[in-house]
Amino acid sequence: MRKGIIRDFLITLGFMTRLGPVIDIEAKDLARTVKWMPLSGLVLGSVIVCPFYLGLFADKFWIQAWLSVGASVYLTRGLHFDGIADIADGAGPYPDAVRFWEIIKDSRSGVFGILASVIVLLGQVVCFYYIFEAHAYAAAIWIFIVGRMGCSAMCRIGRPFSRPGQGVLFMDGADWPSLAVAFISTILTGFLAVNIQTQITAYVLGGGSLLFLFRLAKKVNGANGDFLGGAVVLAEISGLLAFAALN
Secondary structure, eight states, X not given: OOHHHHHHHHHHHHHHSSSSOOOOOOXXXXXXXGGGHHHHHHHHHHHHHHHHHTTTTTTXXXXXXXXXXHHHHHHTTTXXXXXXXXXXXXXXXOOOXXXXXXXXXXXXXXXXHHHHHHHHHHHXXXXXXXXXXXXXXXXXXXXXXXXXXXXXXXXXXXXXXXXXXXXXXXHTTOOXXXXXXXXXXXXXXXXXXXXXXXXXXXXXXXXHHHHHHHHHHXXXXXXXXXXXXXXXXXXXXXXXXXXXXXX
8 A cells, every 4th residue: 555545544544533543634634534434433443342342241232332322423523413403403493595604603502402402322232232232343333433424425426515624625526436435344243243234224224314414505595514524423323223124
């Protein structure tokens, strides 16, 4: 693997999680991270799930589920959960585009953002319980992969609505070859982790989530990094629900 590819992956891992090294980068470097987002989820998921595979809190599935979600929040700096909370605050009252972006820029959390955070976190804990109860450790890892695939896809569909800010730096790199690499890596790891029915259902639910974000971006005339973070969380939920429904 050539040095440039390794560096691009480490940049992706360092931005998406706390697990990557600190590397001096330029804005244009972020455009090359889109293809590596799912594989950064592979590393993140492996770090979170492997202790339970090795026997930590064996058969205490609620604790394993709770710790998995807590570790996800910590290791991602809460970046993606902040995105879904901001979107819920902005979209909850169904404001016009101007009001939406005023709310998004406000660092304070509103009632819709808090409610969304609680629902998402509780939902993830409940769904991870069923994964750990089934001892489906590979499936648990794959949830983090499919979540980052959601971000890669949102980078692409959000490009026509990109607003100035950090999010646009990722969207600029969301060409079709990068998206293909991200999707292929997600599919291949999915074959090793879950059955085909679960994988297809996860993509259908994830597609519905992305459609919601796309329509919202169109309505408010813009998409930013919060949309990318929101896509991660909604794609993770899609994968979790697919497993819980079919296993």
